[in-house]
Structures are given as structure tokens and as C-alpha cells.
Amino acid sequence: MTGLYPKINDHLFIKAASGDAADSETEYRSRITEWEDESFLIEIPMQEGTGRLKRLHIGDELSVYFMSEGGIKNYFYTHVLGFKEDVIRMVRIRKPAENEIMKMQRRSFLRVSAELELAAKTIGGSRFLVHTEDVGGGGASFWTDLNVPLELGDRLQCWLLVPYRNGSSDHASFEAEVVRMKELENGRSLAMLKFVNIQDGERQKIIRFCFERQFDFRNR
The missing domain is CATH 2.30.110.10 (Electron Transport, Fmn-binding Protein; Chain A)
Structure with a gap:
């Protein structure tokens, strides 16, 4: 044992x-x-x-x-x-x-590659809709272009559409901070977010999605 x-x-x-x-x-x-x-x-x-x-x-x-x-x-x-x-x-x-x-563990969260719909609003009130590159219990990253002017340290209010294996879906809401921007040659950038204000129940929705994605039911 x-x-x-x-x-x-x-x-x-x-x-x-x-x-x-x-x-x-x-x-x-x-x-x-x-x-x-x-x-x-x-x-x-x-x-x-x-x-x-x-x-x-x-x-x-x-x-x-x-x-x-x-x-x-x-x-x-x-x-x-x-x-x-x-x-x-x-x-x-x-x-x-x-x-x-x-x-x-409480401090480290699994991250998985996933193209999920993310709606966000800046403190200035501008709204945009993007797709994530990856998500996890501690943050997410998404692709953006010049139409979405973002800078390091920006705070965003976010709503993430989270689909589950059983066919249902949920929205997880949270406040996040842009902690890194990685620019690409084609004018697009990868913005990396860290959750700064998220309720445990909202985080659990994202963790459940990551867990289902990572440990898909074994083919038997």
C-alpha cells in the first residue's frame, strides 16, 4: 500500500x-x-x-x-x-x-490549454470579447490585437464561459490583473492574467473544468 x-x-x-x-x-x-x-x-x-x-x-x-x-x-x-x-x-x-x-494544493493550480469565451470590461468602461489560450485556478491568458489596448497592471472585470463534460455550462466571474504581455509579429499579443479578486465558488467552476479537461474519462 x-x-x-x-x-x-x-x-x-x-x-x-x-x-x-x-x-x-x-x-x-x-x-x-x-x-x-x-x-x-x-x-x-x-x-x-x-x-x-x-x-x-x-x-x-x-x-x-x-x-x-x-x-x-x-x-x-x-x-x-x-x-x-x-x-x-x-x-x-x-x-x-x-x-x-x-x-x-491551495497555492498551485493546474492550467490547461483551452479556447474559452472571455468577456471583459476595463476600469475605463470599455468592453471586449476574446478567447483564452489557457485557463487555471489562478489565472488565464488570451489573445488580443491592437483593437484592445491593454497595459501591464490593468484591472479587468471578467466573465468566463465554462463548459462541462455533462453538456452544461456556467459563467465564472472574477477581477483580474494583466501581469504580462507577450507581443507577436502579426500585431497580436498574448495577455496573461492573474486573478486578484475571485470567490472560492467561482474558482471552483474553473478548477472543475481544468480537472475534467486534464483527466478526461479514461477510454475503457
Whole structure:
């Protein structure tokens, strides 16, 4: 057994893929009861607050995280392999490979290449619409041209269109600062933004997108 994996009795926080956007956003809590070579056995996941149990079926795809020391969230994707009847009914889920577990430390955020629609407004009130080059939990970059006069240190109010794997989409809003401009020969520039004022819930929308993009459901 390795320190990268959750241990018996560790809590897992689970979301199940669903065509229903609200259902796929519902978080359930479970606990690891047994280890097997290729799988974990877990309790039937329960929704916190309501105590409602999540009915799972073989093949259901799950987004899971567990906490490790220092408040680090460790994410992985898995799916339901089957069930085991003992004193209680347990769910058997696939054990991820070690390189499929992604740590999300508070200070460092995954960045992924992504062409997303970004609407922005300068302090002076001018508005523009651009497409990102990459996004992450700490910032984003986008292509711009001479029609969008930007300078280092400019503050922008931004709205980012964030699409999810289940077909739904959301807007993440934040205030960002231009921290770098990289000019190209064709008159275009790459503007790099750092988030300076973003609520945790808005940041989580972007992190979820990055996580889905990075760890696309494995071809099985």
C-alpha cells in the first residue's frame, strides 16, 4: 500500500456523472471499508445534510476526492465495478493508477490549454470579447490585437464561459490583473492574467473544468 492512496476508513467525497446537471453537482460522502488488488470497497454514498443514499449502478462514472495532510485535495476518476453484500452492502469501485490521482494544493493550480469565451470590461468602461489560450485556478491568458489596448497592471472585470463534460455550462466571474504581455509579429499579443479578486465558488467552476479537461474519462 502506498501513501498516495486513501486508507481504510478515509472519507471520500463523490459526484456521480449524470445527464441531470443538478444531480451531477450533488456531493455525497462515503468511506473506504476494504482494499482489494484492483479496487476499493466503499459504503453506499450518502448526501450530507439530508442523509439520502445515492443509488449506484455498475458502470456509473464517479469524480472523487479525498483529503490528505495539509488540507490537500486528491482527485481521481473511477467507475462502479459491482457490489459486495456483507453485514452492509458495499460498492466496489476501480482503484485508479497512482498517476491518475491529482493533488490540488491551495497555492498551485493546474492550467490547461483551452479556447474559452472571455468577456471583459476595463476600469475605463470599455468592453471586449476574446478567447483564452489557457485557463487555471489562478489565472488565464488570451489573445488580443491592437483593437484592445491593454497595459501591464490593468484591472479587468471578467466573465468566463465554462463548459462541462455533462453538456452544461456556467459563467465564472472574477477581477483580474494583466501581469504580462507577450507581443507577436502579426500585431497580436498574448495577455496573461492573474486573478486578484475571485470567490472560492467561482474558482471552483474553473478548477472543475481544468480537472475534467486534464483527466478526461479514461477510454475503457
